[in-house]
Amino acid sequence: xxxxxxxxxxxxxxxxxxxxxxxxxxxxxxxxxxxxxxxxxxxxxxxxxxxxxxxxxxxxxxxxxxxxxxxxxxxxxxxxxxxxxxxxxxxxxxxxxxxxxxxxxxxxxxxxxxxxxxxxxxxxxxxxxxxxxxxxxxxxxxxxxxxxxxxxxxxxxxxxxxxxxxxxxxxxxxxxxxxxxxxxxxxxxxxxxxxxxxxxxxxxxxxxxxxxxxxxxxxxxxxxxxxxxxxxxxxxxxxxxxxxxxxxxxxxxxxxxxxxxxxxxxxxxxxxxxxxxxxxxxxxxxxxxxxxxxxxxxxxxxxxxxxxxxxxxxxxxxxxxxxxxxxxxxxxxxxxxxxxxxxxxxxxxxxxxxxxxxxxxxxxxxxxxxxxxxxxxxxxxxxxxx
Numbered sequence: 001x002x003x004x005x006x007x008x009x010x011x012x013x014x015x016x017x018x019x020x021x022x023x024x025x026x027x028x029x030x031x032x033x034x035x036x037x038x039x040x041x042x043x044x045x046x047x048x049x050x051x052x053x054x055x056x057x058x059x060x061x062x063x064x065x066x067x068x069x070x071x072x073x074x075x076x077x078x079x080x081x082x083x084x085x086x087x088x089x090x091x092x093x094x095x096x097x098x099x100x101x102x103x104x105x106x107x108x109x110x111x112x113x114x115x116x117x118x119x120x121x122x123x124x125x126x127x128x129x130x131x132x133x134x135x136x137x138x139x140x141x142x143x144x145x146x147x148x149x150x151x152x153x154x155x156x157x158x159x160x161x162x163x164x165x166x167x168x169x170x171x172x173x174x175x176x177x178x179x180x181x182x183x184x185x186x187x188x189x190x191x192x193x194x195x196x197x198x199x200x201x202x203x204x205x206x207x208x209x210x211x212x213x214x215x216x217x218x219x220x221x222x223x224x225x226x227x228x229x230x231x232x233x234x235x236x237x238x239x240x241x242x243x244x245x246x247x248x249x250x251x252x253x254x255x256x257x258x259x260x261x262x263x264x265x266x267x268x269x270x271x272x273x274x275x276x277x278x279x280x281x282x283x284x285x286x287x288x289x290x291x292x293x294x295x296x297x298x299x300x301x302x303x304x305x306x307x308x309x310x311x312x313x314x315x316x317x318x319x320x321x322x323x324x325x326x327x328x329x330x331x332x333x334x335x336x337x338x339x340x341x342x343x344x345x346x347x348x349x350x351x352x353x354x355x356x357x358x359x360x361x362x363x364x365x366x367x368x369x370x371x372x373x374x375x376x377x378x379x380x381x382x383x384x385x386x
Contacts (some may be wrong), residue, residue, distance in 0.1 A: 003018075004017075007379070028072060028284050032291050035248065035271070036075060036130075036276065037076065039276070039277065040066055042089060043338075044058060055383060058336070063104055065333050068280070070108055077151065078114040079114050079115040084341070087321070088339065090119065105148070113150065114143045118156075131173050135155075136155070136171065136175055137178070159195060162201055163302075167201065169211070169364050185216070185224050187212060187230075187250045188229045188252070191230075230253070231317075236256075237264070250271060251271050253273075254312065254320070257306075258286075258303050261290075261302075274321075275309040278324050314351075325351065330356060330375060331360070331365050353379070356371070358371075
């Protein structure tokens, strides 16, 4: 295969020869040793298909990708920030996504949890705690009516409405008391969404940790686990140690996930990760290694993916969706490099070129020639020298 000239951040070009040794086909039953969820992206239809209501979802490609994850033995975390919640996917769109994905999960016995938040509240104005609670209740009821478990997503509206840490205990406590099944709490750091700074009523993370642990301790039977997305391995390890028995710690740390999932010999994290979307074939193989008791093999498979993950989730971290959709397109899982809201332009061409190179080195493209051809076309369309 011919080489490809990739642009670098310094303005130069480098010659790269694409891989000719992709990962082969792989299917697996769900892991036994850990619970693995991939927060899945949505495939947008091309801009020409968007109507007066804005961008639309390519449902065929979006649902096919979820079936691909289930076939690898991974669960799907639906309508989360990876699916552009609050960045192109509104609540009506999320409802349709949840409804369709939950039905597909039931049809194949796939594991699924879905995000429940407050994003139906109009942005740009203040909301009372009662309004925030009612919004959460509406979404929680909808998710559960679809037969899915709920992830209580961090709420921008709650940050704005809360006047004291106790307000978080009041809102979440009420939701947990009425939930039909245990939920996953979600602590999403401001690196993913700056409007979530000070979540749990504290800028100090030690105090915030104490408060969320107090919430869990008051409702342990209603909390399946908590997803930690702070990109701080030490803090996650400490919080994991303090959780009540039976409450899972789901790592959302897209920088340190291999060590956190592998554990410290005593405790380990489960996973709910956006990076599992592009690296799903390797994550599935690594999960299988853990089930066989091969922790070293798990690390050998997953450690090399960290360079790609750190690149995709580099600041501004919230724009990681652009790289994830790029890789799905290059892999042939969808026909367009298009994101809801036009966010395909949120990363630079050198950033996308490096994402391509690192994914190709991992063998993540089933057809390396297709991936290289699409990358060449993208570069040419953007005016990069050939």
